[in-house]
Amino acid sequence: xxxxxxxxxxxxxxxxxxxxxxxxxxxxxxxxxxxxxxxxxxxxxxxxxxxxxxxxxxxxxxxxxxxxxxxxxxxxxxxxxxxxxxxxxxxxxxxxxxxxxxxxxxxxxxxxxxxxxxxxxxxxxxxxxxxxxxxxxxxxxxxxxxxxxxxxxxxxxxxxxxxxxxxxxxxxxxxxxxxxxxxxxxxxxxxxxxxxxxxxxxxxxxxxxxxxxxxxxxxxxxxxxxxxxxxxxxxxxxxxxxxxxxxxxxxxxxxxxxxxxxxxxxxxxxxx
Amino acid sequence: xxxxxxxxxxxxxxxxxxxxxxxxxxxxxxxxxxxxxxxxxxxxxxxxxxxxxxxxxxxxxxxxxxxxxxxxxxxxxxxxxxxxxxxxxxxxxxxxxxxxxxxxxxxxxxxxxxxxxxxxxxxxxxxxxxxxxxxxxxxxxxxxxxxxxxxxxxxxxxxxxxxxxxxxx
Numbered sequence: 464x465x466x467x468x469x470x471x472x473x474x475x476x477x478x479x480x481x482x483x484x485x486x487x488x489x490x491x492x493x494x495x496x497x498x499x500x501x502x503x504x505x506x507x508x509x510x511x512x513x514x515x516x517x518x519x520x521x522x523x524x525x526x527x528x529x530x531x532x533x534x535x536x537x538x539x540x541x542x543x544x545x546x547x548x549x550x551x552x553x554x555x556x557x558x559x560x561x562x563x564x565x566x567x568x569x570x571x572x573x574x575x576x577x578x579x580x581x582x583x584x585x586x587x588x589x590x591x592x593x594x595x596x597x598x599x600x601x602x603x604x605x606x607x608x609x610x611x612x613x614x615x616x617x618x619x620x621x622x623x624x625x626x627x628x629x630x631x632x633x634x635x636x637x638x639x640x641x642x643x644x645x646x647x648x649x650x651x652x653x654x655x656x657x658x659x660x661x662x663x664x665x666x667x668x669x670x671x672x673x674x675x676x677x678x679x680x681x682x683x684x685x686x687x688x689x690x691x692x693x694x695x696x697x698x699x700x701x702x703x704x705x706x707x708x709x710x711x712x713x714x715x716x717x718x719x720x721x722x723x724x725x726x727x728x729x730x731x732x733x734x735x
Numbered sequence: 736x737x738x739x740x741x742x743x744x745x746x747x748x749x750x751x752x753x754x755x756x757x758x759x760x761x762x763x764x765x766x767x768x769x770x771x772x773x774x775x776x777x778x779x780x781x782x783x784x785x786x787x788x789x790x791x792x793x794x795x796x797x798x799x800x801x802x803x804x805x806x807x808x809x810x811x812x813x814x815x816x817x818x819x820x821x822x823x824x825x826x827x828x829x830x831x832x833x834x835x836x837x838x839x840x841x842x843x844x845x846x847x848x849x850x851x852x853x854x855x856x857x858x859x860x861x862x863x864x865x866x867x868x869x870x871x872x873x874x875x876x877x878x879x880x881x882x883x884x885x886x887x888x889x890x891x892x893x894x895x896x897x898x899x900x901x902x903x904x
Binding site: 483486487489490491513516579610644 | 805867
């Protein structure tokens with residue numbers, strides 16, 4: 464016993480280091496494998512408030528740009544209304560229910576230079592935000608909510624190891640999965656595209672709507688280049704993302720109002 | 736001023752500088768400077784080992800708290816704290832410094848502080864970026880981030896230390 468205590472005393476520096484490091488690695492792996500775990504929900508109102516203070520100061524510098532962007536978006540939406548109102552009468556008889564509900568939010572913190580990037584938004588559970596809701600910018604998709612506190616929410620950016628999005632090539636309706644492998648935040652990658660699918664530079668990539676997180680047809684980006692991989696069987700495409708993650712400010716949180724119903728259907732299907 | 740209050744103010748200042756300003760620095764997607772480890776670098780020589788380790792762990796955890804990365808910065812800063820006594824012995828030359836109680840610029844000199852800080856910052860960054868990517872597949876891009884980020888962090892740390900250099904009494 465005395466020897467044990469003597470040993471512990473002699474090597475307490477190394478032992479304490481190993482103990483704390485093991486604890487750190489435990490937290491880290493837990494959040495990596497299962498990013499919705501309780502530990503990663505460090506979404507908290509305190510950190511949100513601190514980021515808000517920073518945002519309140521810096522947002523004044525980009526007010527003009529923000530206004531221009533919103534004005535442009537307004538104009539585009541007005542055009543769409545004008546166009547749709549012509550069609551409205553003809554489809555009024557079989558109008559579908561609106562499945563998706565949009566909630567405007569503001570980015571209070573955002574990173575782009577890490578391997579796994581997170582966005583913090585100024586809307587939380589009090590505003591009806593729940594995990595697994597999609598985030599879109601006026602230009603395209605941006606991420607998905609993974610944790611909420613009362614007034615803030617944390618979202619996994621599209622620039623994240625675990626953010627894989629189901630997408631579709633607009634001109635031929637082929638499905639694919641888009642991921643981000645780090646490095647330049649302008650570009651994401653689509654792998655495993657069968658070679659018979661023709662890929663042209665500039666082709667548009669949109670969301671497929673299969674994940675229930677994003678509505679169908681939201682802009683993701685355009686093909687920058689495509690090259691053959693896997694011994695000639697598959698193509699890989701480099702996608703220029705339409706969202707400028709470096710200037711993410713005003714975004715929309717998308718709620719799928721039939722999410723519960725769809726989830727229970729999928730669950731039934733997988734239980735069989 | 737009380738040393739404890741000064742230390743607490745230094746910690747708060749460095750963490751706020753890190754999460755509000757430096758985390759928004761984006762140069763080519765590869766450079767992420769981290770200056771908050773300066774808090775551990777500046778702790779007195781006489782600090783007990785266990786306290787040094789706990790300080791490293793909790794400083795990192797505080798940064799993790801703001802960055803939604805539980806354990807990442809805690810692990811890296813703990814590693815830095817663990818290596819600090821060895822690095823001090825290495826750069827001072829086999830013995831503990833006799834005529835100084837604080838490892839800062841005015842007591843130890845510019846060359847000593849540069850060698851001391853860049854060694855520890857490099858170890859911290861290497862640990863941090865490797866743990867962050869958590870994969871050997873992207874080792875090349877991870878090492879590039881380490882190599883590009885170290886000089887930027889080091890320059891910022893030296894600037895801070897010069898800026899807040901205490902006047903000799």
